[in-house]
Amino acid sequence: MIKVKVSLRPIVGKLNLPTVLKTAILPGDSFESLFIATQVGEIFYIGNGSLRTFLDIRPRILKLGTSEPGVSGRGYDERGLIGLAFHPYFYYNGLFYLHYSVAGTQGPGALSERFKPNPCDPKTLNLRWINRETHYDHIDTVEEWFLRSNGQPQKRRTLLNLRRPFFNHNGVNSLNFSPETGKLVLTTGDGGSGYDPFNLSQNDMEIAGKIIEIDVGKNTFFNNPTVVTRFNELPVTIQETLTVIAKGVRNIPGISFQRVNNQYIKYVGNVGQDIVESIFSFVYYKPIPVTQLIQASLMKSEPDQEGFINFGWRGWEGAFPTSFIMGCSSNPTLDEKTIAYYNEAVQTSVKRLQPLTSYFQKDPRPDKFGGTALTGVQAYMGNGIPDLKGSVVFTDLARNEESQPPVRGVLAYTRVGTDSKLNDFSVINIDYNFGSQSAYYVSLGTNLDQTTLFLGVYGSMKATDFNKGTVFEIVPDSKQ
Numbered sequence: 001m002i003k004v005k006v007s008l009r010p011i012v013g014k015l016n017l018p019t020v021l022k023t024a025i026l027p028g029d030s031f032e033s034l035f036i037a038t039q040v041g042e043i044f045y046i047g048n049g050s051l052r053t054f055l056d057i058r059p060r061i062l063k064l065g066t067s068e069p070g071v072s073g074r075g076y077d078e079r080g081l082i083g084l085a086f087h088p089y090f091y092y093n094g095l096f097y098l099h100y101s102v103a104g105t106q107g108p109g110a111l112s113e114r115f116k117p118n119p120c121d122p123k124t125l126n127l128r129w130i131n132r133e134t135h136y137d138h139i140d141t142v143e144e145w146f147l148r149s150n151g152q153p154q155k156r157r158t159l160l161n162l163r164r165p166f167f168n169h170n171g172v173n174s175l176n177f178s179p180e181t182g183k184l185v186l187t188t189g190d191g192g193s194g195y196d197p198f199n200l201s202q203n204d205m206e207i208a209g210k211i212i213e214i215d216v217g218k219n220t221f222f223n224n225p226t227v228v229t230r231f232n233e234l235p236v237t238i239q240e241t242l243t244v245i246a247k248g249v250r251n252i253p254g255i256s257f258q259r260v261n262n263q264y265i266k267y268v269g270n271v272g273q274d275i276v277e278s279i280f281s282f283v284y285y286k287p288i289p290v291t292q293l294i295q296a297s298l299m300k301s302e303p304d305q306e307g308f309i310n311f312g313w314r315g316w317e318g319a320f321p322t323s324f325i326m327g328c329s330s331n332p333t334l335d336e337k338t339i340a341y342y343n344e345a346v347q348t349s350v351k352r353l354q355p356l357t358s359y360f361q362k363d364p365r366p367d368k369f370g371g372t373a374l375t376g377v378q379a380y381m382g383n384g385i386p387d388l389k390g391s392v393v394f395t396d397l398a399r400n401e402e403s404q405p406p407v408r409g410v411l412a413y414t415r416v417g418t419d420s421k422l423n424d425f426s427v428i429n430i431d432y433n434f435g436s437q438s439a440y441y442v443s444l445g446t447n448l449d450q451t452t453l454f455l456g457v458y459g460s461m462k463a464t465d466f467n468k469g470t471v472f473e474i475v476p477d478s479k480q
Contacts, residue, residue, distance in 0.1 A: 001426035004387045004413065005479075008432040008455065008472040012051050015469035016040045017080075018456035020173050021445025024086040027094055027147065032447055034454065036471055039080035039463055040064060041100065055145075055153045057081065062103045062138055065464035075462030078168040078192070079138055083175035087216070088182055094147035095156070097184055097216070099174045101164075105139035110165035115197040116324065117340045125341065129165055129198040132229055136163045139227055140170055142186060144216060159184075159214060160238070161227040162207055165200075166192025169271075173254030173376070173443065180257070180264050183213040183243075187268070189251035194273060195322070195340060196314040201248050202348070204293045204303070205230045209313070211246040211255065211268070213287060231290045232297065239294065243287035246309035248352060250317075253443075258379035258392075258450070265416060267356070267392055269377040270311050270318065274325050277374040278311075278318030278355040279394060281416060285309050305351075312352030315344030319355055319422060356392070357414040357423040361400055369410050369427055370400035376444025380413075382451030385476050391415050393428070393453060393474075395441040406434065409441025409457065411474070431477050442469075 011034070020037035026047065033047040041058035044051055064077040083099025090096060110129050118124045129135070142160040145153050164170060169189030176185050190201040190209035201209025207229060218241045228234055231242070251271040258265045269279045286307025296303035314322055321339045328334040339345060362370045376395040380388045396410040414425040434457075443456030452473060459468030 001415075001424055002387045003426065003429065004385065005429040005431060005477040006385060006411070007475050007477050008430060009475045011454070011471045011473055012036070012044070012046065013470040014467045015044070015471065016042060016466055017458050017463060018443050018469045018471055019080070019082055020084045021443050021454040021456055021471060022084070022086070023445075023447040024096075025091045025448075027091055034447075034471075035084065035086075036456075037081050037084040038469070039077070039082070040466075041081045043081075043084060057098070057100065060100065060103055062101045062106055065462065066106075075464035077463040078170055078172070079140075080463065082170055082172045083142070083186070085175035085177055085184060088177055088179070090147075095216075096145050096147070096153075097159075097175050098143045098145060099171070099186070100141060101170065102139045102141050107134070107136045107138065109137045109167070110135045110191075111193065111197065115193045115195060117195050117197075119338060119340065119342065127197045129200070129229070132163060132165075136165055137167045137192070139163050142175070142214075157220070158222070158224050159216070159220070159241075160186075160207075160234075161225055162188070163227050163229050164191055164208075165198070165229075168192035169251040171252055171254075173445075174252070176255050176257075178213065178257065179259070181213060182217075184216050185245070185255055186212045186214060187249065187252040187255055188212065190249060190313065195324075196250065199314055199344075201250065201313050202310075202315075202344070204244075204247070205232055205297055207231060209247060209249045210244050211249065211252070211309070213243045213245060215241045215243075232294045234290075236291075239290045242290040244290060244293065244308075245285055245287045246311060248311035248313045248316075248348070250311075250313040253374060253376050256378050256392075256446075258381070265379070267377050267379060268311070269374040269394060270313065271374050272361060273317050273322060274361065275320055275323060276318040276358045276360050277371050277396065278358045279374070279377055279392065279414065280311060280353055281356040281392070282309055282353060310348060310352045312348050315341050315346075315348045316352055318358045321345035355422060356416065357425050359396070359412070359425060367427070368425075369396070369412075371396040371410060372398040372400050375409075375442055378444050378446045378453060379450050380446070380453055381449065382453075384451070385474070388413055388428075393444065394425075395444045395455065397440050397442065405438060406436055407438040407440060408434070409439055411441065411455070431479060432472075437468075
């Protein structure tokens with residue numbers, strides 16, 4: 001693949017964790033503004049070169065940095081404001097949508113200790129999430145807001161209230177509108193912990209681990225819907241607004257749409273467990289109405305899943321059966337890899353979608369890298385960086401190497417092939433000096449026509465370390 005080199009142009013610094021980067025045209029404006037949503041609950045925008053506050057919902061966000069056993073006190077968190085999307089007609093109707101973790105909803109978590117499956121102990125392979133109303137970590141909400149004529153945002157209604165079992169895998173950049181259907185797309189992670197203890201991602205009734213379309217054009221008449229975890233717990237009027245595009249999701253940093261001729265290629269990244277990070281692509285799909293899933297469940301029958309997308313988790317981690325890795329006591333230089341869910345890997349082997357590309361958490365090849373967690377996937381259609389035009393650009397949180405700090409994230413790209421093979425990828429070299437500060441790549445965004453890329457960088461892994469964020473525009477290398 002072509003070796004690409006780019007530079008970074010700082011746009012704004014000293015931000016809190018920038019989780020969503022996207023542009024929109026404000027009512028009355030003639031230009032796009034860059035909107036930056038931070039995990040702690042601030043939304044800023046940059047118009048005419050100045051940074052302004054669009055909305056501050058920090059009092060609505062639960063306190064970040066405290067969580068379940070084994071994690072409490074670390075400061076790392078995956079909750080907070082994790083989704084922002086603007087209605088396709090935002091310029092005219094002022095509608096936008098938020099996904100965040102609600103203040104005051106902390107619970108003890110679904111399990112009292114960290115989970116790891118044991119193929120020799122069937123009990124660990126068939127856990128059930130019981131006592132859900134008391135054994136959960138927090139509640140997420142998806143809301144519709146509108147921009148009033150005086151420029152002040154106001155909440156309009158709540159679309160969903162979701163009870164989550166653990167603090168992590170809630171999705172990030174989790175709200176995006178489909179240019180094909182005009183519907184709001186919600187990407188939900190599998191609920192967290194590790195290895196999806198309750199196999200929520202493959203269960204058709206569970207909201208966790210899915211890609212869901214919401215028809216926001218339908219008025220559900222519910223100001224504050226019941227807090228749920230399963231589709232069949234929702235009021236019928238809300239069920240009727242929902243279709244499911246995909247299941248088998250572990251955790252997704254959003255969905256990206258690339259227009260090619262008269263169709264859209266969809267790109268989805270699935271964050272890995274221990275082995276590999278994967279990016280999937282698909283054009284054709286057949287969503288299943290939630291009412292149809294519920295009917296099939298009641299009849300104890302299998303719904304027609306022809307054209308329905310399944311990413312394969314938890315039986316598969318990208319192109320590999322889900323495995324856990326242990327050190328070999330007889331030879332410390334080697335690892336022992338054990339398939340965690342053999343039967344599930346067999347059952348979903350032909351039903352699942354193969355990845356477009358994958359990269360490993362450990363990779364000795366000199367032109368590749370070991371990754372930590374996929375944090376963004378975006379199509380690039382601009383002419384500014386010619387070697388990237390038509391490519392799929394992605395970011396990883398931190399290069400996984402046996403080196404000393406400071407930490408650096410990774411920017412890379414791949415292309416859609418026509419030979420059905422797993423595609424190669426290439427690291428994008430960045431000409432920028434971060435100095436002695438760590439630089440975790442936490443988010444990736446584009447403008448409306450995908451001709452400009454934005455990168456969110458943070459100087460710490462902790463949500464409790466404030467004002468360490470910078471947003472950059474990815475620009476051509478000035479030295480080329």
